[in-house]
Amino acid sequence: MHTTPPPLPQQRPDLLNPPPEYARWREERPLARITLWGDNQPWLVTRHEDARLVLGDPRFSSENFRPGFPGLQPTTPPRTPGQLFAIDPPDHTRLRRMLIPEFSFRRVEQLRPAIRKLTDELLDGLAVQPQPADLVEHFTLPLPLLVICELLGVPSRDREFIHEQAAAFATVSKGPEAMRAGWAALFGYLRELLDAKARRPGDDLMSKLATDRVATGEADPAEAAGVLVQLLIAGHETTASMLSLGAVALLRHPDQLAALRADDALVPAAVEELLRHLSVVHIGLRRIATEDVEVGGVTIRAGEGVVIALQAANRDPEVFGHPDELDLTRDAGRHLAFGHGLHHCLGQSLARAELQIALPALFHRFPRLRLTGPAAEDLAFEGRAVHGVRELPVAW
Template structure:
């Protein structure tokens, strides 16, 4: 294989850890669809422009099936994903599973959850106020809020949170041996399988009960697949939002004028959150696909069997799509709707309305409760987490 670059991550080569790496920005201008090296002595096409990424995510010739030969995995010992991990399904299987979940995550149902989210936010901030300084914001607020929310929505006992939190960290860790990731998945699946059985015997008003009673017991969805669906929802649903809260807090502290705008107009909060979602580099590893037929992306021919990596963090900083994209500007309003933080097309994040609701409530409430909030360490000392699937922080010490 020729000596090619690999996908750069935020913070590579000492760059600002919340910015698009300089190489990605340069490639976006000079060679927006280019070959890069991926694990296994193979190559894949890296796509960095916003329009090209959105177009590619709508193309049925790009498959999400990680089992296809040539798929651009993140590691040489990539462990198999459990059945039911529908983010790796193509239609019609993907369509069938996703429809089972649509009702729970519809905006009108999420709206009914907002009072409960507000209650959880207030409770966590009350507890945080009693802690000695410095406080690890990620541990005290960023992580518990989406964990509580997902537990209540799915019907997972919050007291069992360490079971899936600990295993999630191992599953997402790109540096762990594949067999350890498989073992962590096994523990999570075993736990959720037992929970599904318990809900089938004594159903409640939650998503696990719904799957147990209305899908598994009717034969519509095999138990093994239902457990995989729940694992994906629980894993991605709490870890992504937790990191958005922590990274969003850092970003607002680094942009005090923007923070004042967030707090100065309640009606503008939803649009401001969209700008934060555009700005933050959460899925720094890109969305990965495999071509099932020849197609063209950005004027480049991609052959069947070739891997494609869609660099959505670069797409969200594309000057062709957003004016001065490297600047956080909460006044962009709803013009930022086209961002790629949730993906695009049929695989666009099913839980995005829930994540939005939490961010819209949590971030203003945090700064209103603690107006003197600031980092307890120098920004350069913040321990950013780039060894996992989702970018974030290991911890975030703050004082006020």
């Protein structure tokens, strides 16, 4: 008798922990079939070792238009220029190479003073708000959005429009048409802005793309605009969620928060542990096999999809002792929160810098910060590709 595989687990026991099925499946059947929609039944990868193998193996493709790809919706998305997360080499290599200098560790270190300035300005603004105030509205969302807008050369006055369209694209539950509409709105906006930068360039990434890449024929305007859409969405959605959930995690673990406040040298390790512990990309990374590949003793056939559960891999006890505990002193450097392999997150140095600056600044500025109002679980996103909260009432 044929049994339909279970769906991808989505129901969390609380805001900070992944669905309990992941731990059980990682122990009992680390590679198992799940059902996404209809007859799309990819393999789910839950072990850290297997996740690294799949993400690092070029025989697993990211091209989401391939038949059988385990996408977010039961329709095949159109081929959209510049979608780095959905293309393979050589185009992926060519486009990514254009951006690496702007997201290098050295470049991000140069941006730290600007990030600190924005952080201080936002905390000044938060301090004069009536209490309770929404931490998302006044701090955790605007900071990464302002940073990525400044880096790309996007006017900060347009940030509300940008966030609305990015949120539409990231909300899976609204369906494919709404998601495409969000992407299309951002694409059209950035295509026009790219043309304006070509005429009057400034000192920003978009101007460099327009003058150094598009004008020379290395990239066409549509590709450049597509790349910019992805950078704009990825550059603020995940970091905003990490800032919000990181604040909740520290407030719920006062011993860990006290250790962080007492020792600034702990900050880098603390950020890595929060990235591991929270794993905000909670719908998994998606791939499809282009050849037969053995993973964890199971042969994944060409044309079969794979979902890599980062939140399961990052809680693997074979790699992280007592993985469900938040321990800011642990060595969490092997986490996969930014992925692995060719498609590892281009902006990871920028995200780290923002988290390393913003979280300590928040708790130093507001030593009595506390959550108020509804339970944070009641404010969690529903149907979003990135786990987080819509709002976060706090007082101090």
